[in-house]
Amino acid sequence: MTLRQRSAIFVLLLLFQTGVAFAVQNYDLKEMTPAVQQAIEGRKARFAQLQQLKRAGSIGEGNKGYVEALGTLSGAEQSVAAENQDRQAIYQAIADQNQLGAEGLAEIQRIFAEVQRGKAQAGDLIQLPMGEWIKKG
Numbered sequence: 001m002t003l004r005q006r007s008a009i010f011v012l013l014l015l016f017q018t019g020v021a022f023a024v025q026n027y028d029l030k031e032m033t034p035a036v037q038q039a040i041e042g043r044k045a046r047f048a049q050l051q052q053l054k055r056a057g058s059i060g061e062g063n064k065g066y067v068e069a070l071g072t073l074s075g076a077e078q079s080v081a082a083e084n085q086d087r088q089a090i091y092q093a094i095a096d097q098n099q100l101g102a103e104g105l106a107e108i109q110r111i112f113a114e115v116q117r118g119k120a121q122a123g124d125l126i127q128l129p130m131g132e133w134i135k136k137g
Helices: 003-016 034-055 076-097 101-119
Strands: 059-061 067-069 125-127 133-135
Touching: 034 059, 034 076, 059 076, 059 101, 067 076, 076 101, 101 125
Parallel strands: 059 125
Antiparallel strands: 059 067, 125 133
């Protein structure tokens, strides 16, 4: 995948975090399917809860574009599973609709992990690309 392609996906993923969908260069969500719309709405609805779980140290942003349960706070596993299901639906739709294949899907996940690490608040747990977990400073 070229730098231009990665940049286009990066911008698209940034926009998806706010629920906005439109074309970015060659990579766009060509069709806002009911599954993708539901995933975006689900992410919006659980945003505040995920932030609370992050502040409590119960979940963190993994290096593959998904959240991971790290503590034992009740309810964290359900929130993690729902969030990751929604993220997967969005990632897969971008990959499928742009015919990126498995390699493209992996790249989407990696770029989204990068975005999430960058957006994490000080004190949030994040997983670095090589696998190490740290508190963001």
